[in-house]
Amino acid sequence: MRKNDVLHSGEPGETWKLVDLIHSNELSFLMEAHDALSAAVAARSGFRGLWASGLSISSSLGFRDANEASWTQIADAVERMADVTSIPILVDGDSGFGNFNNARLVALKLLQRGAAGVCIEDKVFPKTNSFVGDRHHLADVTEFCGRLAAIKDAVPDQAFVLVARTEALIAGHSQDEALARAHAYADAGADAILIHSRKSSAEEILAFAGAWQNRRPLVIVPTKYHRTPVSEYRDASISTVIWANHSMRAAVAAMRAVCGRILREESIAGIEPDVATLDEVFGLLGYDELAVAEDRYLPAAPDPRTGSPARPRPYPDAERWR
Ligand code: SPV
Ligand code: MG
Numbered sequence: 001m002r003k004n005d006v007l008h009s010g011e012p013g014e015t016w017k018l019v020d021l022i023h024s025n026e027l028s029f030l031m032e033a034h035d036a037l038s039a040a041v042a043a044r045s046g047f048r049g050l051w052a053s054g055l056s057i058s059s060s061l062g063f064r065d066a067n068e069a070s071w072t073q074i075a076d077a078v079e080r081m082a083d084v085t086s087i088p089i090l091v092d093g094d095s096g097f098g099n100f101n102n103a104r105l106v107a108l109k110l111l112q113r114g115a116a117g118v119c120i121e122d123k124v125f126p127k128t129n130s131f132v133g134d135r136h137h138l139a140d141v142t143e144f145c146g147r148l149a150a151i152k153d154a155v156p157d158q159a160f161v162l163v164a165r166t167e168a169l170i171a172g173h174s175q176d177e178a179l180a181r182a183h184a185y186a187d188a189g190a191d192a193i194l195i196h197s198r199k200s201s202a203e204e205i206l207a208f209a210g211a212w213q214n215r216r217p218l219v220i221v222p223t224k225y226h227r228t229p230v231s232e233y234r235d236a237s238i239s240t241v242i243w244a245n246h247s248m249r250a251a252v253a254a255m256r257a258v259c260g261r262i263l264r265e266e267s268i269a270g271i272e273p274d275v276a277t278l279d280e281v282f283g284l285l286g287y288d289e290l291a292v293a294e295d296r297y298l299p300a301a302p303d304p305r306t307g308s309p310a311r312p313r314p315y316p317d318a319e320r321w322r
Pocket of ligand 1: 053054055056065092129130131221223244245
């Protein structure tokens with residue numbers, strides 16, 4: 001579930017895990033993460049893959065999801081997520097941060113920083129979050145296919161998953177337009193297609209899935225149509241569901257609640273049962289490994305009373321942090 005906590009060079013074949021998830025006959029789930037801590041929590045919870053959400057990373061940095069954060073800031077966040085987990089990360093690469101040249105550079109850098117795949121959407125730079133306003137200008141199909149092809153050519157690792165996301169339905173276009181785009185993106189080399197919708201029912205997504213006939217694995221983001229049971233996605237042979245922003249939104253709600261209570265009660269006594277213990281935080285971030293490493297690498301301090309070089313383990317609590 002977790003790498004060697006601090007000194008982690010990645011595990012051989014790790015990126016294939018995302019290929020396996022996307023191609024699995026089972027419905028797969030990717031959980032949103034926006035920093036190392038949320039990635040560690042999702043991995044510990046049992047999720048087998050992560051979605052490095054542009055919205056959530058931007059929000060955690062105090063930016064709007066409108067390409068205000070630079071791609072290097074996104075890559076920094078992704079690197080820390082990859083450092084503390086061993087589950088694959090599909091990175092939200094927005095529209096690729098420019099033309100084919102920016103897109104292929106970003107994809108290559110994300111691979112180098114530990115990502116297992118990138119998803120790029122057929123918008124122009126700067127993009128706007130799909131749930132904000134109506135200015136969702138689609139990229140020209142041929143030009144977007146160039147971005148996809150350039151990524152495929154530039155990223156030599158066959159295990160690196162390229163997801164092409166069409167915003168055709170978000171931008172108010174027809175199913176036919178969405179399908180034509182998806183077929184063009186598959187022809188250009190996309191390993192999977194993400195079809196996005198902001199309707200409150202899954203109707204248009206399920207219609208798309210029916211017409212798509214599983215030509216490539218289909219990925220969905222049911223943020224707005226959240227009431228649909230996942231059994232409907234299984235029945236529609238959808239490959240992967242992304243829970244796109246729920247750790248970030250949960251964190252906002254939890255922080256709001258705890259700040260309000262501490263302010264009102266002028267005390268932290270009452271909130272203790274409602275916040276994570278420090279042991280949980282230490283456990284998530286591998287403090288047990290540091291305890292073992294200190295024992296191994298630091299010179300033994302003499303006992304001040306006896307002068308003996310033998311010293312107790314520095315963190316007798318380490319077992320609780322596993
Ligand atoms: C994100 O998580 O940043 C996404 C999904 O792109 S959405 O916010 O639904 O557009
Ligand atoms: Mg996004």
